[in-house]
Amino acid sequence: AKEVHSESEDSDSERNSNMSNSSGGEDMDENAGSELDDDGDGDEDDDDYGDNDNDDEDDQEENEEDDELGGLFKRTTKKGEGRSGGPNDLDCAKFPIATGDAREFEEIYDLIKDCFVTGDWGTQDAK
Amino acid sequence: MASSGSHSHVLTYEGCNFLRQRLVLATLSNRPVKIKKIRHKDTNPGVQDFEASFIRLLDRVTNGSRIEVNETGTTVYYQPGLLHGGKIEHDCNEQRAIGYYLEALICLAPFTKEPLHATLRGVTNNQVDASVDYLKATCLPLLQQFGLIANLDLKITKRGAAPGGGGEVIFTCPNPRKLKPVKITDFGKIKRIRGWAFATRVSPQTANRIVESARGVLNRCLTDIYIYTDHRKGPLGGKSPGFGLTLVAETTTGVMLGSEAMSRPQGADGEPTVPEDLGKGASKLLFEEIYRGGCVDSVNQSLALLFMALGDQDVSKAVLGPLSPYTIQFLRHLQDFFKVMFKIETLKAEEDTELCTGADKIQLTCIGVGYTNLSKKTS
Structure with a gap:
């Protein structure tokens, strides 16, 4: 039931708020969470590798999840499971390939052919 | 923050992603860390069995760590103890492969008090994590560049495919006083490709089929290609059937770039994996990895x-x-x-x-x- 609450915050349509089994308490949850966060993060503000603000991400997620199924039901599970980097995504060191199956062997090989000893060595002397 | 006292130096994070690196860095830097909101909106909230297993492994490698998990499992507080190492044994949870645990263990191994000698049991190969073959082929040569040479080994004594597991690996690592600084900047040119095709509890012919299909594709760019086959029977082959391929491209300067593919686990939805497709798939992933390139x-x-x-x-x-x-x-x-x-x-x-x-x-x-x-x- 928790997930339904969080989404109903953003939704304007009356039908949706009727369908979700009445919200309440969730707002408190969210606020309490972010307050704690501000306290804890004090020494991390000098982050120069990019802003790692989780609150923004949460908001975005909720907007994305706003879609309805059949005009009646709302999606409560997360969409886009393949996306990595979210706070509760799969902890995996592998780097997923974005292009997927789109590229053919020949296509990739043409781009990397000089990585092999058989390719062009450019200005380097052959060893 | 009642449970942890009001330490100003406690780092706080959210979510289960990156759990390993947070706990590993906490251990190395000796700073307490608190992780909140672990799957707090999930139908199955809190830490899962494999994460609990990982935390137990950390407890085994260290001495005097304090770990607190709240009732729902959504918050973990970790106060690291001393990194002890030595001889440890651990049964890894089958939800994740041994690679999940090993990646973190390798980060800690050079800094332990006693040289690490770890026996890990569980799933050696699955579709999600880096397999032990992959780590053996790519990670160990990298560690050598940092001066970790003597007694560095990763032995696969038993193989165990997902979901049943039943594999076993032994990882040993030296603990030098200091790590050497490195300059890993010269990629060189790829001079050879090596591979390891394994098959457990399936026809021994499967591994050969994988090798043939992979060679068919890779031979276009190089001639120096050799793919070893590893067919395990009986208890050495674990509890579940499965097959897979790990490929590694080695350059003239010793850079290793790898890729791998693994069959769909027994009981999973979808069509069964065809060995020929798997061989081609791993080769394509190797090409993609070479495209990304770099010296690591x-x-x-x-x-x-x-x-x-x-x-x-x-x-x-x-x-x-x-x-x-x-x-x-x-x-x-x-x-x-x-x-x-x-x-x-x-x-x-x-x-x-x-x-x-x-x-x-x-x-x-x-x-x-x-x-x-x-x-x-x-x-």
């Missing part, structure tokens, strides 16, 4: 950066391909825990040569913090 493969990027940051107080350099999301987060964490920042430069390909060597590379430079293993006497 994408799985081991964060490990290389960690050892550069903790190395002797000297400049370390590495040329990498595009950074994986895991590595990007790792850089942020390195800054949080050790206040280490890397200088990052994009290396554009020289225009006059116009060599086809894949994606743009980046060069990362840092000065090590001079992390010394205090249990080692000065020699």
